[in-house]
Amino acid sequence: MTLIAILVPMVALCVVARGVGFLLLAGVVTALAMLVDGLTPLQEVGAALALLFAAVPPLFLTRYQHDATLERSGAAVPFFALGLMVLLLLACSRAGSTVFPAGLCTMVAGLVAVVCRQSMVWQWAGLLTCIEGILLSAVLGRQPVVLGVAALAGAVVLLLGGMCIHRIMPRVVPLRAAGQRTTRRADPSDGGADA
Amino acid sequence: MSMGMEATVFLAALAFVWPFVGALVVAALPAPHSREAAIWMAGIGCALSVIVFMFPSVGGNASGWDDDPVQRAGRVMLAFGLLLLVLENAVQPDRLLRSLPHVCTALAGLACVAPEPAVGLGILELALAWGVFVFTRPAGRAKTGWGLIRTGSVGTVLVLSGLLLPQGSTVSGLMMACGLVILTGLAPFGQFWRDRNDSFLFLPFAGASILLAMRLRGHGGAAFEMALVAAGLVSVWLTASAGRAGHRQRLFRTFPSALALMAVGVEADVAALLFLCGWCLAGGNRSGRGWAVNVLACFPPGAPFVGCLLLLSVMTDWSWPVAVLTVCGILAAVLRAVPDREAARLFWPEDMAGRVACSVLTIMGFLVPLAMMLGAF
Numbered sequence: 001m002t003l004i005a006i007l008v009p010m011v012a013l014c015v016v017a018r019g020v021g022f023l024l025l026a027g028v029v030t031a032l033a034m035l036v037d038g039l040t041p042l043q044e045v046g047a048a049l050a051l052l053f054a055a056v057p058p059l060f061l062t063r064y065q066h067d068a069t070l071e072r073s074g075a076a077v078p079f080f081a082l083g084l085m086v087l088l089l090l091a092c093s094r095a096g097s098t099v100f101p102a103g104l105c106t107m108v109a110g111l112v113a114v115v116c117r118q119s120m121v122w123q124w125a126g127l128l129t130c131i132e133g134i135l136l137s138a139v140l141g142r143q144p145v146v147l148g149v150a151a152l153a154g155a156v157v158l159l160l161g162g163m164c165i166h167r168i169m170p171r172v173v174p175l176r177a178a179g180q181r182t183t184r185r186a187d188p189s190d191g192g193a194d195a
Numbered sequence: 196m197s198m199g200m201e202a203t204v205f206l207a208a209l210a211f212v213w214p215f216v217g218a219l220v221v222a223a224l225p226a227p228h229s230r231e232a233a234i235w236m237a238g239i240g241c242a243l244s245v246i247v248f249m250f251p252s253v254g255g256n257a258s259g260w261d262d263d264p265v266q267r268a269g270r271v272m273l274a275f276g277l278l279l280l281v282l283e284n285a286v287q288p289d290r291l292l293r294s295l296p297h298v299c300t301a302l303a304g305l306a307c308v309a310p311e312p313a314v315g316l317g318i319l320e321l322a323l324a325w326g327v328f329v330f331t332r333p334a335g336r337a338k339t340g341w342g343l344i345r346t347g348s349v350g351t352v353l354v355l356s357g358l359l360l361p362q363g364s365t366v367s368g369l370m371m372a373c374g375l376v377i378l379t380g381l382a383p384f385g386q387f388w389r390d391r392n393d394s395f396l397f398l399p400f401a402g403a404s405i406l407l408a409m410r411l412r413g414h415g416g417a418a419f420e421m422a423l424v425a426a427g428l429v430s431v432w433l434t435a436s437a438g439r440a441g442h443r444q445r446l447f448r449t450f451p452s453a454l455a456l457m458a459v460g461v462e463a464d465v466a467a468l469l470f471l472c473g474w475c476l477a478g479g480n481r482s483g484r485g486w487a488v489n490v491l492a493c494f495p496p497g498a499p500f501v502g503c504l505l506l507l508s509v510m511t512d513w514s515w516p517v518a519v520l521t522v523c524g525i526l527a528a529v530l531r532a533v534p535d536r537e538a539a540r541l542f543w544p545e546d547m548a549g550r551v552a553c554s555v556l557t558i559m560g561f562l563v564p565l566a567m568m569l570g571a572f
Contacts (some may be wrong), residue, residue, distance in 0.1 A: 002209055034234070050217075088366065091365065091366040092360075092366060094365075095360075095361060095364040095365065095366060095479050096361075097319065097360075097361060097364075101360075103359070104359070104360070107352060107356050108215075110352075111349065114349060115343060115349075120338075120341060123341075123345055127345065127348055127349070130348075130349075130352045131352070133356075134352060134355050134356060134359070135354065135357045138359060141359055143359065145311055145314060146314050146355055146358060146359060146420070146479060148317070149313045149314065149316055149317035149351075149547075150355060151319070152317045152320060153317070153320050153348055153351050153352065153355075156320055156321070156323070156324040156344070156348070157344065157348050157542075159324075159330075159339075160324060160327055160328065160340065160344045161341065161344065163328075163331070163337075164331065164338070164340055164341040165335040167331075167337040168337050168341075170246075183461075
């Protein structure tokens with residue numbers, strides 16, 4: 001159990017609380033947690049996949065306007081995720097497991113984001129957080145088959161989610177002869193994280 | 196390898212490839228001829244799967260592909276489900292849409308024999324991705340497609356995380372059961388079934404999930420089985436309490452899959468097969484038709500009725516109170532939730548698809564218990 005493996009669920013909680021802006025950080029921390037123990041091919045592939053699934057969505061979303069879906073979910077959602085994580089920890093320690101289930105805690109946080117948030121971008125980020133958690137868990141548990149299936153599921157979520165977002169969300173329009181008022185109106189649309 | 200063994204291995208491989216060939220043929224032909232070709236391809240696929248069930252290939256286990264008689268019989272049900280899907284739908288102008296049931300049935304069949312359940316899950320995810328891609332191509336369908344991908348992926352992720360936990364632990368069993376319930380689309384937990392064409396994807400998808408649940412039992416342990424029984428029981432009782440209001444028919448549609456999950460939970464695999472037969476031939480969007488209502492409500496004759504008897508006989512050994520609750524739930528659902536009594540009185544349907552479905556269901560109701568008594572399962 002390393003410090004960095006404990007950091008992963010914390011960053012996943014940030015994704016639940018603040019949105020897709022923290023996904024890249026979650027991916028980086030996940031990749032580091034995989035690479036800390038050694039550099040076998042399984043770990044390298046897992047880290048590369050984790051980075052890929054975390055880096056593509058923020059880059060992709062820079063081409064689209066800010067998702068202005070009104071969130072009806074309350075401020076208690078991250079605490080709900082935290083409570084589920086604690087329950088999972090208790091259940092795992094009862095089952096006799098001494099290892100901190102970092103990957104599964106991340107997965108639980110992602111699931112809460114998928115279920116409780118209404119914005120499509122946020123749900124996308126939540127699903128990819130789930131995939132990060134499964135990847136981490138599969139690498140730490142040395143299960144290449146599960147890693148492959150999780151990579152496939154991640155690719156499906158990434159591609160089809162991207163396709164749906166491309167068809168629903170308005171693009172950022174480059175302003176050629178921009179007057180003062182239009183520029184000011186377009187400015188907030190470039191903002192990153194969902195608040 | 197003798198001649199006979201080579202022939203059985205060839206037939207087994209052909210039975211897997213056949214629906215893909217069917218999909219190619221149906222997509223390549225012009226629309227007016229495609230329906231007849233699809234019926235022929237699906238019919239030959241049914242014959243192939245029956246032959247593979249009767250003459251299994253011996254070398255399958257040695258090469259790593261898991262193949263027990265229940266899974267083979269399950270593939271027969273999936274093949275007949277495909278035949279019925281093709282029979283009851285008119286000519287589809289869209290090439291990809293009319294080849295979709297063939298592709299999904301082929302992938303569902305592959306998922307059932309994959310060497311590890313996790314690989315089967317991956318194949319199911321592929322089927323989901325392809326189906327959603329085909330559904331969401333028309334304008335205005337992106338949000339629906341995202342809903343389907345989200346629900347299906349959550350199910351896959353839950354089952355995968357259950358597989359990562361130690362074998363037989365409570366958390367692992369619960370997670371896998373939750374994931375499977377979502378993948379099966381069991382009302383009210385899953386949220387599939389929005390559109391008429393959804394059954395092209397979800398009839399084989401949910402059928403393969405039920406077959407996959409049987410193989411996950413070894414990893415899940417007692418918690419997995421109890422959670423499946425509990426989910427099925429909750430669904431049956433909610434169906435009973437929802438009544439027959441129009442917008443609540445969603446619950447009645449998944450009645451056989453709820454019973455099938457309970458049968459998987461109490462290790463009554465043959466009963467689960469019979470419910471799967473009912474699901475593939477009468478489930479989905481057919482709950483408006485009289486004969487399908489009869490089948491879904493487990494009226495005799497028909498595979499689900501025999502399945503009910505088998506399930507209850509096994510369940511009394513498992514737990515008496517649960518068996519009593521199940522009987523009461525089924526009776527209450529039949530009394531309160533069966534829609535449109537007038538239509539349900541019609542026993543022999545007037546259309547071709549309905550007649551095929553009723554004959555197959557009745558024959559399966561006799562043949563599957565007979566095969567069980569002869570020691571096939």
